[in-house]
Amino acid sequence: MHHAYVDQLSGRSSPIHRLDPRTKIVCTLVFCGIVVSVPTDRLPLLGWCVPPLAVALALSRLPLVYFLRRCLLLSPFVATVLLLFPFTQRSGPELAQIGPLRVYSGGLLMSAGLAARFLCTVLAALILACTTPFAALLRGLEKFRVPRLFIMVLSFLYRYLFVLVDEGDRMRRARDSRSPRPGGVAALRAAPGMVGMLFIRTYDRSERVYSAMLARGFDGTVRALDELRFHPADAAALAGFAAYFGIFFVIAW
Amino acid sequence: MHMPDALLSPAVAVPAIAVSGGALVFACRRAARELDDRKVPLMGVLGAFVFAAQMINLPLVVIPGVSWHLIGAVLMASLLGPYSSFVVMAAVLVIQALLLGDGGLLALGCNVLNMGVISCFLGYGIYSAICSWAGGARGRTIAALAAAIVSSTAAAVAAAIEIHLSGKNPVSLFSAIWLMGGVHFLFGIGEGVLTVAVLNFILKLRPVAVQGGAQMQPAATRRFVLAGLAVSLLIGGMVSWWASSSPDGLEHAAAVFEWPERESAFGGLMQPVEKALASVPFLANVVIGLATTALAFGVSLMLSGLAVRRNAASKAA
Numbered sequence: 001m002h003h004a005y006v007d008q009l010s011g012r013s014s015p016i017h018r019l020d021p022r023t024k025i026v027c028t029l030v031f032c033g034i035v036v037s038v039p040t041d042r043l044p045l046l047g048w049c050v051p052p053l054a055v056a057l058a059l060s061r062l063p064l065v066y067f068l069r070r071c072l073l074l075s076p077f078v079a080t081v082l083l084l085f086p087f088t089q090r091s092g093p094e095l096a097q098i099g100p101l102r103v104y105s106g107g108l109l110m111s112a113g114l115a116a117r118f119l120c121t122v123l124a125a126l127i128l129a130c131t132t133p134f135a136a137l138l139r140g141l142e143k144f145r146v147p148r149l150f151i152m153v154l155s156f157l158y159r160y161l162f163v164l165v166d167e168g169d170r171m172r173r174a175r176d177s178r179s180p181r182p183g184g185v186a187a188l189r190a191a192p193g194m195v196g197m198l199f200i201r202t203y204d205r206s207e208r209v210y211s212a213m214l215a216r217g218f219d220g221t222v223r224a225l226d227e228l229r230f231h232p233a234d235a236a237a238l239a240g241f242a243a244y245f246g247i248f249f250v251i252a253w
Numbered sequence: 254m255h256m257p258d259a260l261l262s263p264a265v266a267v268p269a270i271a272v273s274g275g276a277l278v279f280a281c282r283r284a285a286r287e288l289d290d291r292k293v294p295l296m297g298v299l300g301a302f303v304f305a306a307q308m309i310n311l312p313l314v315v316i317p318g319v320s321w322h323l324i325g326a327v328l329m330a331s332l333l334g335p336y337s338s339f340v341v342m343a344a345v346l347v348i349q350a351l352l353l354g355d356g357g358l359l360a361l362g363c364n365v366l367n368m369g370v371i372s373c374f375l376g377y378g379i380y381s382a383i384c385s386w387a388g389g390a391r392g393r394t395i396a397a398l399a400a401a402i403v404s405s406t407a408a409a410v411a412a413a414i415e416i417h418l419s420g421k422n423p424v425s426l427f428s429a430i431w432l433m434g435g436v437h438f439l440f441g442i443g444e445g446v447l448t449v450a451v452l453n454f455i456l457k458l459r460p461v462a463v464q465g466g467a468q469m470q471p472a473a474t475r476r477f478v479l480a481g482l483a484v485s486l487l488i489g490g491m492v493s494w495w496a497s498s499s500p501d502g503l504e505h506a507a508a509v510f511e512w513p514e515r516e517s518a519f520g521g522l523m524q525p526v527e528k529a530l531a532s533v534p535f536l537a538n539v540v541i542g543l544a545t546t547a548l549a550f551g552v553s554l555m556l557s558g559l560a561v562r563r564n565a566a567s568k569a570a
Binding site for chain 2: 081125149152157200
């Protein structure tokens with residue numbers, strides 16, 4: 001199973017890993033909210049958001065190189081918006097002219113602000129994901145009154161994600177090894193059969209899963225052994241986070 | 254089309270979280286009432302299926318080297334019904350945001366709204382309406398195609414509007430809607446064709462799987478249509494209220510409306526229409542907001558209305 005990279009770092013141990021998932025969820029959401037609220041004309045305020053990220057990264061002892069690589073994975077959607085802004089936002093002095101296109105400083109600033117905000121929020125979300133095992137995240141969400149059915153669907157999804165992605169990979173490899181030019185129109189013609197077959201295998205698998213659950217005494221509820229506990233470290237982390245951004249709001253905002 | 258946090262402002266993200274959260278709680282309740290225990294693992298494993306199906310990349314024959322993939326919302330909606338399929342798609346979006354960094358955490362509200370609520374409920378409304386209006390294989394083909402195209406376009410238009418309301422739209426609202434809607438209209442055609450083919454494949458091999466979904470009664474369809482109308486009015490009203498109450502947004506829009514002479518082929522193409530609209534900036538925003546939402550929901554309203562009448566007629570006969 002080579003897709004384990006998705007959740008590979010959350011099983012380590014560090015002060016951040018040991019925090020209660022609820023603490024980390026709250027801090028991450030508030031942090032992202034603050035980053036997004038910083039107005040574009042006061043971009044230097046984003047500098048205040050770097051120290052908490054740096055502290056969390058240092059304490060969590062996550063591999064830096066891996067992290068930065070993950071951050072730089074821009075979706076084409078975000079890249080389009082970032083590239084369009086310098087040419088269309090016609091505020092501020094004109095900086096350069098490339099053929100018929102003119103670059104304005106206001107648009108460039110907007111792009112830079114978006115990129116900085118993108119980096120901060122993606123880093124925060126990645127730190128949360130890489131320091132909390134998914135099962136713990138789900139228990140944290142359950143405590144926040146997320147519907148139980150949704151939690152159960154999420155946990156099944158996570159449990160069978162890797163199994164089914166492997167299944168899909170095997171089918172793709174089988175297709176490629178049987179077609180002279182992989183990636184042509186033939187791939188399109190094979191697609192409905194592949195997706196349909198994957199669905200039928202999934203459907204049958206869910207029947208087997210349900211039978212196996214019944215055989216083990218499933219009665220509609222999932223029970224977990226270890227309950228979440230709120231440690232002094234969580235209180236300290238929350239207090240530190242609140243104090244830092246309290247000072248930020250008083251001094252800088 | 255997964256939006257990151259950076260493209261949204263809190264004033265847009267927070268209401269979207271409230272709407273999607275409410276929809277999720279409602280859908281979970283309905284799904285739990287309609288389904289037995291057996292369907293819980295089915296829904297979870299089907300979420301994993303959607304994930305795996307999205308990883309099967311297909312060539313975009315028109316442009317070599319670029320690939321696309323199935324989204325699966327309409328496929329799930331037609332197989333599982335609106336409530337369960339929404340829960341499954343929301344779960345997929347949550348996992349993508351939490352584990353893969355695909356779409357931000359605060360933006361989950363908007364992403365679930367666009368790719369869950371709109372895709373599944375609008376998609377199911379159109380699919381079931383056309384299916385009960387014109388049954389058989391041909392009806393199913395038209396239904397899945399229409400549902401995929403409309404829901405894909407509507408989701409993209411909603412995303413464009415959300416980005417614009419957040420003040421992070423690099424072009425005018427008009428251009429953004431045309432760009433996003435146009436691209437996703439084309440993707441919707443591909444999605445529709447693939448969905449039809451997959452549906453037919455599953456029907457041939459395992460017809461039981463298709464009948465498993467919770468089907469809605471005609472009365473429920475009517476309620477559903479009324480709810481759709483209410484939502485469309487709400488969104489349209491919100492957009493026009495927003496446009497009238499934020500002069501900054503208008504000024505920004507007006508500034509962007511004045512495209513330089515040969516800025517881009519696209520700008521030149523849109524110039525006459527945008528100039529006409531820019532002369533009445535207030536009206537332009539209202540019209541665009543109302544037109545886009547009303548168009549998407551109007552189509553579903555019309556089709557569902559036809560279906561309800563047809564069902565009533567066949568019952569009377």
